[in-house]
Amino acid sequence: MTHKIAILGASGYTGAELVRLISQHPSFEIAALSADRKAGMEMSQVFPHLRHLDMPTLCKIGEIDFSQIDLCFCALPHKTSQEVIAALPKTLKIVDLSADFRLRDPAAYEKWYGNPHNALEQQTEAVYGLTEFYRNDIAAARLVAGTGCNAATGQFALRPLIADGVIDLDEIILDLKCAVSGAGRSLKEGLLHAELSEGYNAYAIGGTHRHLGEFDQEFSKVAGRAVKVQFTPHLMPANRGILATAYVKGDAQHIHECLAAAYTGEPFIEVLPFGEAPSTHHVRGSNFCHIGVAADRIEGRAIVIAALDNLTKGSSGQALQNANLMLGEDETSGLMMAPLFP
Template identity: 45%
Template sequence: MSSVALGSVFVDVGCLRKQNEVGRLKVSRRNGSVLRVRASVASSQQSLKLAKPEAQKSEKTVRIGVLGASGYTGAEIIRLLANHPQFGITLMTADRKAGQSIGSVFPHLVTQDLPDMIAVKDADFSDVDAVFCCLPHGTTQEIIKCLPRGLKIVDLSADFRLRDIDEYEEWYGLPHKAPELQKEAIYGLTEVLRDEIRNARLIANPGCYPTSIQLPLIPLIKAHLIELTNIIIDAKSGVSGAGRGAKEANLYTEISEGIHSYGITKHRHVPEIEQGLSDASHSKVTVSFTPHLMPMSRGMQSTIYVQMAPGVTIEDLYQQLKTTYEIDNLVKGASGQAVQNLNLMMGFPENMGLQYQSLFP
């Protein structure tokens, strides 16, 4: 039985514009085979339904509400929409920052002409067509239940990702208060469920770790190139993946110049990962998943160890992974994928507003 390690590096680099920008395959062998696939792409050129220039000339504007605008994912939504030709923000909520401007909370957004943030209970959705819900899990369910039925909703929390309500309550330790909405929610892994997303009203945006892990593995599983047992995942994330709330473990002196694992036996992304892989294989798949927190603001790397199916070569895996992915925890791992999904829901090319210069450093 052959084994292989799939090394995926995830950074915020936008979308490829040219076919020849895809990075080179790097293969090395040490105690088995290691396959590294790199591409400078939020979602690759081959997998995206790319925008044509003429498609961006329409004057139609979709009015956007951002719930939870003062968090990291909310701020990233706002940053991305600044360059979106069709989406305009008309409503922003942040209960603890109500009455403040977005520039007072995030100085890098001070130049944007946006409404002040208000409490969600004071929000008027009559001037909104679609909502990005960037609130913590557990708070989203009741709020979404009260939103007008005509709104398109992309929820970045975990409240609607797991189809099994009992599994949600077990892993998140909270009762699910909107099981009727769970039945209509579509899991927003864009490259896998594109058609379902296009026709959905409510999207459960995937988590960052599950996105980084499912995108490389699902094509290999569907092509029967790897075994479904002994899948081992070593994943690392920047600190922004833990959210903006004050936590002692995330203080500078606690996190600087070090790395530590967390949630080793009970990380909440495990059932989400296993649900997606099981759907792809039409059988139960379990994984061994160890996440680590890195002393950096953003970024994500997942190294995945799998056993190749009999007769499969590294070249077979590479050919299947030519359409591959490179992300980070905030853009493709959260806010960027949310914009990608809403683009599909509103009938726009899915990369609209996402072709931007990459961040450095």
Template identity: 50%
Template sequence: FFCCAMAFAARPRLGGGRGRGATGEGDLGARQAIFPRRVRVAAAPEQAQVAVLGASGYTGAEITRLLALHPRINVRAITSERSAGQPFRTTFPHLRESFFKSESEDATMNLTLTKVQDVEWDQVDSVFCCLPHGTTQEIIAGLPQSKKVVDLSADFRLKDVDVYAQWYGAAHKAPDLQREAVYGLTEFKRQEVASARLVANPGCYPTSIQLPLVPLLDAGLILPEDIIIDAKSGVSGAGRGAKQSNLYCEIAEGMNSYGITSHRHVPEVEQQLDEVSKSGPVRISFTPHLMPFSRGMQSTMYVKMAAGATVADLRARLADQFQEETFVHVLPEGEIPHTRFVRGSNHCVIGVYEDRIEGRAIVISVIDNLVKGASGQALQNMNLMLGFPEDEGLMQIPMFP
């Protein structure tokens, strides 16, 4: 696995051409990638000063961990309504103040948790918002307009206010911001993200689903109907809140489905896949499962291929799309993804297989739900917004075992 991880790190960083199609001329899979990798950005600051709102949850702690390694981002404020006044190490002992030295100062950062209203906003130019959905809308609406924001909640992912109200049970309190927000699936939205003030970071399941399916739908290689998705997540995906269903004895040595037919990531996935579908609206059957490990996610997707398409065409299309990407990797025929291939990293690994049912294919993707599925992708987006190299602070090699 060490060799595989080193191969990840050796991938080209940014720029370069789109490359050739991976199949012969005229093949269905030979369509060129249409999602550009080069972006136009404003001049980057030498150092960015950020606040992490809601840092006592798993995604907030993870973004803070990643920022400790970022050479051009300084953590100026971290907030928690419940733990305000406490040192951050009290909540997360693995993160010490000495890890967060500023490039421009000799002193270590003051990582004492504070309340949102006590943040000194004149010291901050960018914000990672890791607060629960529902509360995020009013918080972001109250921030100074000059601040760049990546929101990790679900509050700005859905564009239709009626769809939001239907799935989240309340009217949206900041519809203007909902319309302004850019959906931050980085590999397909680079230019929009780079120009945005507010980015809605995708959910973990939607990230693992869309990375392989967007290119296939865009190329017309799979049909938009009858997409079946079986997805599994580590327990950290359920959050850090004290719930009986998350207790060790409830989780260990077993697995369970949840949110059957009602999971809130369904409209997010369908909304985004509809944008690229060439033959009608996308409808998915989606069932998530909670697994007895801390982090990791696998989505197994069963799709109908378009007339004349083959599994080789699907694999070639994905290989062509992602051949120059730093974080997305398509396995050769016969190799199978494993969540351990991506643990602790911003990588996504994809495999494509022929189903025993004629005309169907199986697509598998794995990510770390806390990194590529949340905080890592958030940092990837913020890098673009600030004009920094997209992979800066994100080149961690996956952990094994």
């Protein structure tokens, strides 16, 4: 059986990544693509790398007949997303890739995003989309909120450790290295090749990055108490890939065992042999997440490193994984492609 899929916001990177992935999916068919400012254009004009595909012409959201759609991906900016989703049919299955439905607490949303939430009804029913930890809820959900790409990476490294209490909850430091596609197709000087290539810097320093809202919510939830991590993202001269280096206090071997146990049987999470370091080079273009653990020379300290592709496992791949669950398909369907190396 073929599922009819709509993608709203198809002119951004996560939209294009969804098309890339779904083009190889055995039972999904893209029935509608929206891009308000580029409505009327062909996808091949906006993304020439997709020119071999026979895709619907880009349209405005209002032109889509959602009664013919089985599942809708929203790859719109936050704030816009909640408005659009509030207006969609209430029975339509939706995977939202924006930040709008990630935070359970509207006050937390307003704190991190600066605007009040205007779709509280939908926000209430939304399920947090970190597939490996919300699988059953996602399978039963109508609306799934895709996670932040940094938030996903940090959680893959730390969530089982916090849940099992094998690390000191008050001493977690997360140093993240992010590729530039995480910033989207934004026209900013700092994202130009001339200004980004060949160098790197921290940004959103001091605990101001919005994905901290997700860390706070999820880590506190699994710990059963407030957990606040120290989190500093760095912008890298690369297009895809997040490397999260977590500095934690605890027994490194226990930490490794905890992660290995937590991810046993997971199709996309690979816990490396103890002492090995993962690399974003080895996950590019794929839905895999590699995790490594090592003991520091200082007794009682460990390093946990997670690597994934922000556009795939960090957003569009995760979204497809969730959609598979929501539509009763094999969770890995369309997602087992190997990374691209070199």
